[in-house]
Amino acid sequence: MSDATQVARIASLIGDPARANILSVLMDGRALTAKELAFVARVSPQTTSGHLAKLTEAELLTMERQGRHRYFRLASPLVGQMLESILAVAGPETARATTWRGGETLRTARTCYDHLAGRLGVALADSLTQRDFVALSADGGEVTDSGHAFLRDFGAEPVPGRRVFCRPCLDWSERRPHIAGRLGAALAHRCFELGWVARMRDTRAVAITDAGRQGFQARFGVTLPG
Amino acid sequence: MSDATQVARIASLIGDPARANILSVLMDGRALTAKELAFVARVSPQTTSGHLAKLTEAELLTMERQGRHRYFRLASPLVGQMLESILAVAGPETARATTWRGGETLRTARTCYDHLAGRLGVALADSLTQRDFVALSADGGEVTDSGHAFLRDFGAEPVPGRRVFCRPCLDWSERRPHIAGRLGAALAHRCFELGWVARMRDTRAVAITDAGRQGFQARFGVTLPG
DNA sequence: CGGATGCTTCGGCCGCCGCCGTAGGTTCAG
DNA sequence: CTGAACCTACGGCGGCGGCCGAAGCATCCG
Structure with missing residues (x-):
C-alpha cells in the first residue's frame, strides 16, 4: 500500500x-x-x-x-501535531472568517496537546530564544547550559523519556513557532502548577491569572495585555 | 465557523x-x-x-x-509540511525512513521527475547561470550560444521535441530554482551516463560518486562535500 | 434482583460525491 | 484553416458512508 x-x-x-x-x-x-x-x-x-x-x-x-x-x-x-499542521493550512481561512465566540481568547493563550500555544506560547519561545536559553532551528531545538540552569530554577526540568526533547511547533494563529516536546510540556505543567494559567471549560483556551501576568513579566520578561 | x-x-x-x-x-x-x-x-x-x-x-x-x-x-x-505530518501518523516506519534515513541524502541530491534537484541541482543551475550559459527567468529559460557549445562538448544536447526546453523548477528543500525541461533531462541523463551519479533503491535520492565529485568540480566548478 | 446508565451492534434510509462519456473552449503546428 | 493536443463543463449513474431507531451487552445502584 x-x-x-x-x-x-x-x-x-x-x-x-x-x-x-x-x-x-x-x-x-x-x-x-x-x-x-x-x-x-x-x-x-x-x-x-x-x-x-x-x-x-x-x-x-x-x-x-x-x-x-x-x-x-x-x-x-x-496526532496533535498533525491536527495542528492542518490548522496551520486552514488557519488563514479561519482568520478571515468572522470572529467567533472565544476566538480572541484562543489566540491569546491555549493548550496545544500538552504545551502552551497562542500569543503566550510564542512569547515564551521568543523570550527563551532571545536570552540564549534555547536555540530553535527548523526541525529541532537545543537547551543551552544557562537554559538548563534557568529551567531548574524555574522548576520546569523536563522529565526524561524517548519523546523528542524540544521541538518548534508552528502556531496556527501567530504563524510563528512555539515550543513543543518534553520541554514544552514541562513548561506548561509548571505554569499550571504555579497557578499562572488555568484551564477553561469546553475550550482549549486557557486563562492567564493575575499571578501569571506578574510571573511571566518577572521570570520571562513577557508583558501580557490585562 | x-x-x-x-x-x-x-x-x-x-x-x-x-x-x-x-x-x-x-x-x-x-x-x-x-x-x-x-x-x-x-x-x-x-x-x-x-x-x-x-x-x-x-x-x-x-x-x-x-x-x-x-x-x-x-x-x-x-501544505507539504502538513502532508508530511499526516504521513508521520499514517506510517511511522515509512515516515521515519523518509525523514531520517533519506532526509539528508534527499537534500543533497535527488531526481525530480527526470532531472536533478537538491543541493546538486541548484548548484548546477547556479554554475550554468553564472557562466552565462543559461539565462533563467521566472517562467522560462534560454541557453546562450556559448551555452550550446558547452552542452555539446559535455555531451548533453537536449533531444528535440515539443516539451518545454528549459524551465526553472523551484527546489523543494533549497527554495531556489534548478533546471527542468528537456535541458534538465539531458543534463541528468548525461550525468547518469558518465557514472557521476547513481540511483538508489526505493528513493528519489541519488548518490554522487567519486568520479562525479571530480567531474562536477572540473566541468561545473561545483564543490560537493565528501 | 430490577431498573437505570453508558456504550455498542444491527439494519435500513438517504444524500453526497467520485466517476466517466460527451461536448465545447483554447492553444499550437503545419 | 484544419487537425491535434490539452483542459474544462455538464449530466447521469452508482456506491460508499454517515445518520438514527431499536435492540443488545456491561456496569453500577438501591
Missing part, C-alpha cells in the same frame, strides 16, 4: 465534521467519555460510537475503560 | 485517494501538468480536472498557465 493511500485513509477519517470535532476537542490532551464526545460532535451516541471505533482502530485515539465509562484521548503527540 | 470545521474541510479534500495521490507526487515541489497528474491519480483527465479545481479553490495548490498546459504545484511549504 502506497504512502498516498495511507495519507488518504487518515485524512478521510479526519475529513468528517463529527470526527473533526472530536479530534479538535481532544487536542488539549484531555481524555473524555464517549457521551461527552457525542455532545461536542453534535451527533447521536450511536453514531459517535461508530466514529470512535474507527478512530481507535486507526490508532488516532486510545481508549481506556473505567467502570462503565470509556475514556478517549489522542493516541500520541504526533 | 469553528476551526474543527475548517480542519474537516481540508482533511476531506486530502481524504480522497485520487487527490492524495496528486498531493503526494507534488510533495517534492515539482510543478506538473493536469495530464501527468491524471496519470498518477489513476483517474480520467475529466475527473482530475475537477479534483485540481477543488484543490486550487481551497488554496492547497496553485496553477500557472503555460501555453495550453496548466502546471500545478503545492501552494506553500505549509
Whole structure:
C-alpha cells in the first residue's frame, strides 16, 4: 500500500465534521467519555460510537475503560501535531472568517496537546530564544547550559523519556513557532502548577491569572495585555 | 465557523485517494501538468480536472498557465509540511525512513521527475547561470550560444521535441530554482551516463560518486562535500 | 434482583460525491 | 484553416458512508 493511500485513509477519517470535532476537542490532551464526545460532535451516541471505533482502530485515539465509562484521548503527540499542521493550512481561512465566540481568547493563550500555544506560547519561545536559553532551528531545538540552569530554577526540568526533547511547533494563529516536546510540556505543567494559567471549560483556551501576568513579566520578561 | 470545521474541510479534500495521490507526487515541489497528474491519480483527465479545481479553490495548490498546459504545484511549504505530518501518523516506519534515513541524502541530491534537484541541482543551475550559459527567468529559460557549445562538448544536447526546453523548477528543500525541461533531462541523463551519479533503491535520492565529485568540480566548478 | 446508565451492534434510509462519456473552449503546428 | 493536443463543463449513474431507531451487552445502584 502506497504512502498516498495511507495519507488518504487518515485524512478521510479526519475529513468528517463529527470526527473533526472530536479530534479538535481532544487536542488539549484531555481524555473524555464517549457521551461527552457525542455532545461536542453534535451527533447521536450511536453514531459517535461508530466514529470512535474507527478512530481507535486507526490508532488516532486510545481508549481506556473505567467502570462503565470509556475514556478517549489522542493516541500520541504526533496526532496533535498533525491536527495542528492542518490548522496551520486552514488557519488563514479561519482568520478571515468572522470572529467567533472565544476566538480572541484562543489566540491569546491555549493548550496545544500538552504545551502552551497562542500569543503566550510564542512569547515564551521568543523570550527563551532571545536570552540564549534555547536555540530553535527548523526541525529541532537545543537547551543551552544557562537554559538548563534557568529551567531548574524555574522548576520546569523536563522529565526524561524517548519523546523528542524540544521541538518548534508552528502556531496556527501567530504563524510563528512555539515550543513543543518534553520541554514544552514541562513548561506548561509548571505554569499550571504555579497557578499562572488555568484551564477553561469546553475550550482549549486557557486563562492567564493575575499571578501569571506578574510571573511571566518577572521570570520571562513577557508583558501580557490585562 | 469553528476551526474543527475548517480542519474537516481540508482533511476531506486530502481524504480522497485520487487527490492524495496528486498531493503526494507534488510533495517534492515539482510543478506538473493536469495530464501527468491524471496519470498518477489513476483517474480520467475529466475527473482530475475537477479534483485540481477543488484543490486550487481551497488554496492547497496553485496553477500557472503555460501555453495550453496548466502546471500545478503545492501552494506553500505549509501544505507539504502538513502532508508530511499526516504521513508521520499514517506510517511511522515509512515516515521515519523518509525523514531520517533519506532526509539528508534527499537534500543533497535527488531526481525530480527526470532531472536533478537538491543541493546538486541548484548548484548546477547556479554554475550554468553564472557562466552565462543559461539565462533563467521566472517562467522560462534560454541557453546562450556559448551555452550550446558547452552542452555539446559535455555531451548533453537536449533531444528535440515539443516539451518545454528549459524551465526553472523551484527546489523543494533549497527554495531556489534548478533546471527542468528537456535541458534538465539531458543534463541528468548525461550525468547518469558518465557514472557521476547513481540511483538508489526505493528513493528519489541519488548518490554522487567519486568520479562525479571530480567531474562536477572540473566541468561545473561545483564543490560537493565528501 | 430490577431498573437505570453508558456504550455498542444491527439494519435500513438517504444524500453526497467520485466517476466517466460527451461536448465545447483554447492553444499550437503545419 | 484544419487537425491535434490539452483542459474544462455538464449530466447521469452508482456506491460508499454517515445518520438514527431499536435492540443488545456491561456496569453500577438501591
